[in-house]
Amino acid sequence: MSRLSVQERVPLAALTTLGVGGPARWLVEAADEASVIDAHAWARARGIALRILGGGSNVVVADRGVDALVVRLGLRGVQARPTRDGVEVTAAAGEPWDAFVAGTVEHEWAGLECLSGIPGLVGATPIQNVGAYGQEVSDTVIAVRALDTKRGEVATVPASECGFAYRDSAFKQDVPGRWVVLAVTYRLHPGAAPTLGYADVARHLAEQGVATPSLRDVRQAVLTIRRGKSMVLDQPDDPNRRSCGSFFLNPILEASAVATVLARAGDPAMPRWLQADGRVKLSAAWLIERAGFTRGVRRGPVGLSTKHTLAIVAHDDARAADVLAFARHIQDGVFARFGVPLTPEPVLWGAG
Numbered sequence: 607m608s609r610l611s612v613q614e615r616v617p618l619a620a621l622t623t624l625g626v627g628g629p630a631r632w633l634v635e636a637a638d639e640a641s642v643i644d645a646h647a648w649a650r651a652r653g654i655a656l657r658i659l660g661g662g663s664n665v666v667v668a669d670r671g672v673d674a675l676v677v678r679l680g681l682r683g684v685q686a687r688p689t690r691d692g693v694e695v696t697a698a699a700g701e702p703w704d705a706f707v708a709g710t711v712e713h714e715w716a717g718l719e720c721l722s723g724i725p726g727l728v729g730a731t732p733i734q735n736v737g738a739y740g741q742e743v744s745d746t747v748i749a750v751r752a753l754d755t756k757r758g759e760v761a762t763v764p765a766s767e768c769g770f771a772y773r774d775s776a777f778k779q780d781v782p783g784r785w786v787v788l789a790v791t792y793r794l795h796p797g798a799a800p801t802l803g804y805a806d807v808a809r810h811l812a813e814q815g816v817a818t819p820s821l822r823d824v825r826q827a828v829l830t831i832r833r834g835k836s837m838v839l840d841q842p843d844d845p846n847r848r849s850c851g852s853f854f855l856n857p858i859l860e861a862s863a864v865a866t867v868l869a870r871a872g873d874p875a876m877p878r879w880l881q882a883d884g885r886v887k888l889s890a891a892w893l894i895e896r897a898g899f900t901r902g903v904r905r906g907p908v909g910l911s912t913k914h915t916l917a918i919v920a921h922d923d924a925r926a927a928d929v930l931a932f933a934r935h936i937q938d939g940v941f942a943r944f945g946v947p948l949t950p951e952p953v954l955w956g957a958g
C-alpha cells in the first residue's frame with residue numbers, strides 16, 4: 607500500500623486556470639496507480655466523494671469549495687509501440703498535454719498536431735473528447751486505462767466503449783468520480799501528412815507561403831492562432847489568461863429548430879454546420895455576439911475575453927459566484943434573443 611498524505615482544507619483556486627473557488631475538504635497527490643487506488647479506498651471507507659483534478663483548466667470550483675477527496679493526478683510516463691499500421695503511444699494521465707503533443711510532432715507522428723496549445727493533462731483529454739482546429743482525441747484514442755471506482759477495478763476501455771461525441775464521452779456522462787483515467791493510448795501515423803481541416807489554419811499557412819506543411823508547421827500555425835485569441839497559457843501578463851477556454855458548447859439543434867433561429871437572427875449567413883446525424887451545429891460565439899455581448903464586456907470582476915467571445919475571464923477579486931452569474935446572464939441573453947439554450951463546457955464542482 608502506498609503511503610497516502612491526505613491534506614485538509616486545501617485551497618483549489620490556485621490549482622485551476624480560472625483561479626476562483628474555495629478549498630477541497632481533503633486533497634491527495636497521486637504520483638502512481640497504487641496511490642490512486644489507495645485514495646479511492648480511503649474515500650470509500652469514509653463515505654466521501656472522489657474528484658479528480660488534472661491541470662484545472664476545465665473546472666469551476668464553487669466558492670464554498672468541494673466536499674470531497676480531490677485526487678491530484680501526477681502519474682508520468684510515455685511509451686510508444688510500433689504496429690503494422692502506425693504507432694501506439696500510451697501516456698500516463700499526469701503527462702502535461704501540450705508537451706506530449708510537442709513530442710509526437712517531433713517524432714513526426716501525425717494525429718495530434720492540431721491539438722497543440724491546449725492546457726491540462728493527458729488524463730482529461732478523453733473526458734470531454736478534447737478537440738480543436740479539425741481534430742478531436744476520439745480520432746486517435748484507441749483505449750483508456752481507468753480505475754472504475756464503482757467496481758473497484760482497473761479496466762482498459764476500448765474507444766468503441768468510450769461514448770465519444772462532441773466535447774463529450776461516457777466518462778463525462780457517468781457519475782462524477784466514477785472513472786479515474788490512469789493512461790490513454792493513441793494510434794498515431796508516422797510520416798503521415800498533417801490534418802488541414804480548418805480554414806484559419808490553412809489560411810495562416812498560405813499567408814506564410816507554406817505550400818506543403820509539415821506537422822511542425824501546423825503545430826506552429828495552431829499555436830500562433832491560439833495565442834492571438836489568448837488560448838495558450840504561456841503569457842503571464844495576458845489580462846485574458848484566467849479562463850477555462852471556451853465557457854459554452856456550440857449548440858447542436860434539430861434542423862427544424864434551426865429554421866426558427868435563422869428567422870430570429872434575420873441573417874442567412876448565420877454560421878452553421880450540418881452534422882452526420884442530420885442535426886446542425888451553431889456557433890455559440892456568433893450567438894453571444896449577436897445577442898449583444900461584445901468582446902471585453904465586463905460585469906464587475908468578470909467579463910468576456912477581449913480576444914475571444916466564448917471565454918469568460920476572471921479578474922482581480924472575482925469569485926466563482928461572479929463567474930456563474932455572468933455565465934447565466936449570457937445564457938439568458940442568448941435565450942431571449944434566439945431561443946437557444948447554451949450549455950457550459952467546464953465542469954462545476956461543489957455548486958448546488
Ligand SMILES: Cc1cc2nc3c(=O)[nH]c(=O)nc-3n(C[C@H](O)[C@H](O)[C@H](O)COP(=O)(O)OP(=O)(O)OC[C@H]3O[C@@H](n4cnc5c(N)ncnc54)[C@H](O)[C@@H]3O)c2cc1C
Pocket residue numbers: 623657658659660661662663664665679699724725726727728729730731733734735736737738785786787788836837838839849850851852953
Ligand atoms: C486557455 C484554454 C484553452 C482551452 N482550449 C481548449 C480547446 O481548444 N479544446 C478543448 O477541448 N478544450 C480546451 N480547453 C479546456 C481544457 O483545457 C481541456 O478540457 C483539458 O483537457 C482539461 O484538462 P485538465 O487536466 O486541466 O482537466 P481538469 O480541469 O483538471 O478536469 C476537467 C474535468 O475532467 C476530470 N478529469 C481530469 N483528469 C481526469 C482523470 N485523469 N480521470 C478522470 N477524470 C479526470 C475532472 O474531474 C473534471 O471533471 C481550454 C482551456 C483553457 C483554459
